[in-house]
Each structure stands twice: as C-alpha cells, then as structure tokens.
Amino acid sequence: MVKERKAITRRDFIRGTVSTALGLALIKPDWVQKSIAERQKNSENKSLVILVRDQNVLDDELKVNKQVLTAMVERSLLELTGKKDVKQAWLSLFSPKDVVGFVPTPMMNPTHQELVEVVKESLVAIGIPEANIRNAQGKNVDLAPITALVSLPGLKAHWLTGIGTVIKNYILYSGAPRNYHYEDSAKLGEIWHLPQVAGKTRLIIVDALRPVCDKGPQFDPRYRWPYKGLLVGTDPVALDVIGLKIIQAKRDELRGEPWPISPPPICIEAADSVYKLGHSKLENIELRKIGWDKEILV
Amino acid sequence: MLKADNLHLPESIDGWKLTGPPQKITRETIFDYMDGGGELYLAYKFNQLLVWHYQPQKESEEEIIVEVYEMQHPDETFGLLSLDWTGEPVRLNEKISPSAENPISPSYTALYGEGLLRASVDNLYLRILAPRETAEIKDIILKIGKIIATKTSPPATPEILKILKPQPTSSWQVKKDRTSYFHSNLILNSLYYLSHENILHLGPDCEAIYTEWTKTKAEDKKAARMIIIKYPELNMASQALIDFIRSYLLEKSGGAEESKASAPEGWVKVEDGWAGWKLAGDYLALVFEAPDKTSGKELFSRLNF
Numbered sequence: 001m002v003k004e005r006k007a008i009t010r011r012d013f014i015r016g017t018v019s020t021a022l023g024l025a026l027i028k029p030d031w032v033q034k035s036i037a038e039r040q041k042n043s044e045n046k047s048l049v050i051l052v053r054d055q056n057v058l059d060d061e062l063k064v065n066k067q068v069l070t071a072m073v074e075r076s077l078l079e080l081t082g083k084k085d086v087k088q089a090w091l092s093l094f095s096p097k098d099v100v101g102f103v104p105t106p107m108m109n110p111t112h113q114e115l116v117e118v119v120k121e122s123l124v125a126i127g128i129p130e131a132n133i134r135n136a137q138g139k140n141v142d143l144a145p146i147t148a149l150v151s152l153p154g155l156k157a158h159w160l161t162g163i164g165t166v167i168k169n170y171i172l173y174s175g176a177p178r179n180y181h182y183e184d185s186a187k188l189g190e191i192w193h194l195p196q197v198a199g200k201t202r203l204i205i206v207d208a209l210r211p212v213c214d215k216g217p218q219f220d221p222r223y224r225w226p227y228k229g230l231l232v233g234t235d236p237v238a239l240d241v242i243g244l245k246i247i248q249a250k251r252d253e254l255r256g257e258p259w260p261i262s263p264p265p266i267c268i269e270a271a272d273s274v275y276k277l278g279h280s281k282l283e284n285i286e287l288r289k290i291g292w293d294k295e296i297l298v
Numbered sequence: 299m300l301k302a303d304n305l306h307l308p309e310s311i312d313g314w315k316l317t318g319p320p321q322k323i324t325r326e327t328i329f330d331y332m333d334g335g336g337e338l339y340l341a342y343k344f345n346q347l348l349v350w351h352y353q354p355q356k357e358s359e360e361e362i363i364v365e366v367y368e369m370q371h372p373d374e375t376f377g378l379l380s381l382d383w384t385g386e387p388v389r390l391n392e393k394i395s396p397s398a399e400n401p402i403s404p405s406y407t408a409l410y411g412e413g414l415l416r417a418s419v420d421n422l423y424l425r426i427l428a429p430r431e432t433a434e435i436k437d438i439i440l441k442i443g444k445i446i447a448t449k450t451s452p453p454a455t456p457e458i459l460k461i462l463k464p465q466p467t468s469s470w471q472v473k474k475d476r477t478s479y480f481h482s483n484l485i486l487n488s489l490y491y492l493s494h495e496n497i498l499h500l501g502p503d504c505e506a507i508y509t510e511w512t513k514t515k516a517e518d519k520k521a522a523r524m525i526i527i528k529y530p531e532l533n534m535a536s537q538a539l540i541d542f543i544r545s546y547l548l549e550k551s552g553g554a555e556e557s558k559a560s561a562p563e564g565w566v567k568v569e570d571g572w573a574g575w576k577l578a579g580d581y582l583a584l585v586f587e588a589p590d591k592t593s594g595k596e597l598f599s600r601l602n603f
Contacts, residue, residue, distance in 0.1 A: 183494035218335035
C-alpha cells in the first residue's frame with residue numbers, strides 16, 4: 001500500500017534519494033514491522049557472497065557436468081561457512097530434523113535440475129530424510145511444516161522489475177503476485193516477512209550457469225550466455241546486488257556502451273532500506289571469487 | 299487481418315514433425331503460459347497466441363517452438379519487433395518488395411539471431427525458436443517463417459512515425475535501431491525509465507514513439523532522447539504534461555505546474571542534462587538528456603507540428 005502518491009522517478013536514482021522516497025512511500029503492515037523487529041540483524045557485519053565458477057561445468061552442448069557442479073557447491077559451502085569439512089558445512093546450516101523446502105525458478109529460464117539434485121543429495125547425506133525435502137515453489141504450497149527454505153533462483157533480468165532473481169523468488173507466496181509488479185515491485189521484500197516465510201531461509205544458491213541479461217523472463221537465446229557460475233550466500237539483497245552487477249556488465253559488453261537495466265530494480269533498495277533484509281551497498285558486501293575468472297564481469 | 303487459427307503448418311518439414319495441434323493461449327491464460335512475460339503482449343493489443351512444437355523424427359531432445367501472436371493490428375507487431383532491432387534481417391516473402399527506407403526506424407520485418415526468428419507478418423508476430431541452434435535448425439526455422447508469411451501484405455509502419463521529418467544536414471541524427479513504438483508505461487520503462495508510476499498517462503488509446511539521437515560530429519556519443527506521444531483527446535495531453543511536471547520536475551515548478559504547463563514549450567536543467575516539453579494539440583513531445591537547450595530545440599524542430 002502506498003502512503004502518498006509521490007512518484008519515485010529517474011531523478012531519484014540519479015540523485016541517490018530513492019531510499020528516502022521509498023521510506024516515505026511504503027507503509028509497512030504490522031506483521032512486517034513485527035518481523036523486522038524480531039529479526040533485526042547486526043547490520044555492521046558485511047554480507048558474504050561467494051561467486052564460484054568452473055569452465056567445465058557446462059559442456060559444448062551446454063549440458064551440466066554434475067560432478068563439477070557438486071564440487072562447485074561444496075567449495076562454496078566451505079567458503080561460506082568457514083568449515084573445513086563439507087558435511088560440517090551443511091550441518092552448520094541445517095539439522096537432520098529439518099523439513100526443507102526448495103524454491104527454484106520453475107519456468108522460463110528455469111533453475112537447472114542438476115543443481116536441485118546436488119543440493120538434495122547433500123542434505124540427504126547429512127541425515128535429512130528424502131521425504132523431508134520437498135519442492136516449495138508455488139502459490140499453494142503449505143509452508144507451515146517447512147522449517148528451512150533453500151532459495152535456488154536463476155539469475156535473470158526481468159523486463160518488469162529489472163531483476164527477477166532472489167528477492168522476487170518468493171513472489172508466489174504472496175498469493176497475489178500481480179500486486180507486486182510495476183511500482184509495487186518495491187514491496188517484494190515484505191513477502192520475506194510473511195509469518196510462514198520469515199526466518200526460514202538458510203541458504204541461497206543463485207543459478208548463474210546460464211544467466212539472462214535482457215528480455216527476461218521470456219526465453220531469448222541472444223541474451224543468455226554460459227557464465228558457468230553460482231552465487232552463494234544468506235543475504236538475499238547482497239546476492240541480488242552482485243547478480244545485478246554481472247548482468248549489467250554483460251549488457252554493457254554486448255552493446256559496446258552503457259546499456260542500463262530498465263526499469264532499475266527498485267526492490268533491491270527497498271529490501272535494504274525499508275524491509276531490512278540485507279545489504280544493498282557494495283561497501284557492505286564482501287565478494288569472494290573462487291575458480292575460473294575469465295570474463296568474470298565483477 | 300490474419301487469423302492465427304487459419305494457419306496450417308506442415309505436419310513434417312525436413313525430418314522434423316509436429317508433435318500435435320497448437321496450444322491456444324488467450325488473454326486470460328497468457329500468465330499460465332509465461333507468467334510475467336505475458337504483460338509484454340498485453341501492453342500491445344494482443345488477441346491470442348498459438349504455439350506449435352516440432353521435434354526431429356529421430357529421437358532427440360531438440361525442438362523448435364513456433365509462437366504466433368495474433369495482435370489486433372499490424373502496428374502492434376511493428377511495435378513488438380521495434381523493441382529490439384538487433385539480428386540478421388531476413389526476407390520471409392520474396393514476392394513482397396521490401397518497404398521503403400524509413401527515416402527514423404529500420405524497415406526490417408524479420409530478424410534472426412542465435413536460434414530465434416522474430417517477425418512482423420501483418421498482424422501476426424512470430425517467435426520461432428530453438429533452445430539449441432545449428433545450421434540445420436536455422437534453415438528449418440526460416441522455412442517455417444516463410445510458410446507463415448506466404449499471405450502477408452506489403453508492410454506498413456505506424457502513422458505516428460511520420461511525425462518526425464528527416465533533416466540530413468542536421469547535426470543531430472536519430473539512431474534508427476533504437477526507435478520503438480508503444481502504448482504502455484511498462485514498455486516505456488523497459489526502454490527508458492522515467493518512473494514506476496504512469497506519470498505520462500500512457501495507455502492503450504495512446505500511441506508513442508521512443509527515439510535516441512546523437513550528434514554526428516561530436517566525440518561524445520551520449521544520446522539525447524525524445525519521446526513523442528499522441529493522446530486520444532486534447533485535454534489528455536495537457537493534463538499529462540501537468541502531471542509530468544508535478545511528478546518529475548516538482549521542485550522546478552515552484553508549485554505552479556499548471557502555469558508552467560500552459561506554455562507550449564519549456565526547458566529545465568536537471569541532473570542528467572536538459573529536459574524539455576512541447577505540447578501541440580493532442581501531441582506531447584519530451585526531450586531528456588539534451589546537453590544544452592539549443593540541442594533540445596533542434597530536436598523539437600524535427601517535429602511535424
């Protein structure tokens with residue numbers, strides 16, 4: 001719900017006054033305010049984002065090498081958690097008693113099925129029964145029994161919201177996704193505070209094996225390229241920020257001149273300044289890059 | 299107008315066969331088919347979409363997807379194609395002469411790139427694509443496009459494009475491959491973001507074009523932008539201007555938006571250059587990122603009003 005009709009414009013983005021404008025424009029319902037208060041993180045710590053790439057994860061026919069992908073996931077978990085052992089790394093995030101919901105991108109540049117399988121196999125290996133690992137993407141998913149969410153979105157530009165990756169990944173939980181498009185895409189962060197969602201996201205792995213830098217979500221082969229990466233972390237805002245940088249750099253490279261994402265993803269700024277979901281400023285994000293660095297773009 | 303229902307694609311073509319009858323998608327079901335992507339076609343005057351699938355006769359994971367978007371008018375398919383002029387121009391109907399060179403936009407009606415053919419065939423917008431491109435697949439995609447384009451009429455462009463007059467001696471020239479035709483605020487924002495709100499009161503009854511301009515001899519190729527909108531009624535254009543000034547130039551208007559908007563032309567320096575407006579009847583033209591007022595006025599001099 002918008003308190004005032006003060007329109008956020010291009011000029012707010014140039015002047016750096018978007019946060020102020022959003023703060024004035026967006027009303028936070030009581031349940032959002034309560035959730036923010038309960039989950040206020042220590043915002044002084046930087047958010048860690050791991051970028052892992054391997055040139056062999058896709059073959060010449062763009063098929064996934066699952067062994068290589070597994071190694072990428074494991075390396076990123078070790079880096080993210082600081083553990084020396086893969087099993088301990090997973091156990092630092094999940095318990096064998098968890099009921100885990102996966103939230104992949106289901107269609108139109110979907111999350112690679114191999115990535116979903118690798119994460120599932122990793123959770124089974126730490127003692128979570130297979131029956132307690134389920135797909136949780138969709139409008140009618142019963143989130144009540146789910147204790148832990150793993151967000152597995154595909155990295156893609158989105159013609160309506162600028163980027164359609166991490167923050168947008170839970171849009172179907174709102175029950176009314178169309179209420180979060182256009183100017184209301186600024187409110188996407190509030191979905192993360194829904195009682196059945198809040199606090200459950202333990203891990204986010206962004207599928208950047210073949211990201212989309214324009215025309216998303218509709219498939220357009222001209223703008224999908226084999227980046228062969230994963231972005232891993234727990235801060236949804238920071239992950240979208242780095243994903244956005246990658247997409248933006250690829251766009252500029254394709255055109256040979258600046259080609260800004262349009263519209264700018266207002267949801268990222270709002271997710272930080274209004275909904276306190278994470279860090280949107282680069283100085284508050286620590287990006288660790290592992291592996292193949294050719295054409296890394298960040 | 300052509301009807302997508304009347305199309306009969308060949309059951310097989312060069313070793314590829316249709317998997318079945320087409321899937322029909324309506325305005326009501328387009329979100330089930332493509333979620334947020336559906337808004338793009340609704341932002342133009344979409345009737346229905348028919349989708350066919352071809353697979354190789356020999357077992358394979360390959361496929362070719364044929365999407366035929368039936369729109370209400372050829373202007374809509376021009377608009378969809380104009381959102382991205384990149385690709386290899388293709389002639390799908392050799393019997394139709396290519397359209398005359400257009401001073402402000404390319405004259406292509408079909409573009410191919412990396413396994414995707416996009417084409418404007420009268421009021422049908424085609425997307426024929428293969429997730430994986432090979433030379434053989436490209437050949438078949440183009441053949442399917444030519445079959446569909448058999449009955450096409452000579453192409454035309456939206457009338458509003460004539461609002462700009464060519465001026466070869468001008469130091470400012472339009473970047474033809476950036477000209478786009480549209481109705482909706484959503485489309486404008488995907489081309490050039492002004493605001494998440496519809497501050498220009500765009501809608502299905504409006505026609506608009508977005509253009510980019512560069513100075514021919516300057517080292518700095520930073521583009522200026524001009525948006526031209528035709529409203530269905532006179533007062534809508536003037537009201538849109540008032541609301542634009544109120545939303546975009548609030549602190550520059552000193553609370554006197556209506557007074558400022560009553561001047562048929564105005565200029566304001568903002569953060570990224572000069573912004574200007576020109577109001578004439580039911581037309582509103584806006585310039586953004588002009589390096590100076592003189593340049594902006596030169597752009598307005600290209601208008602046929």
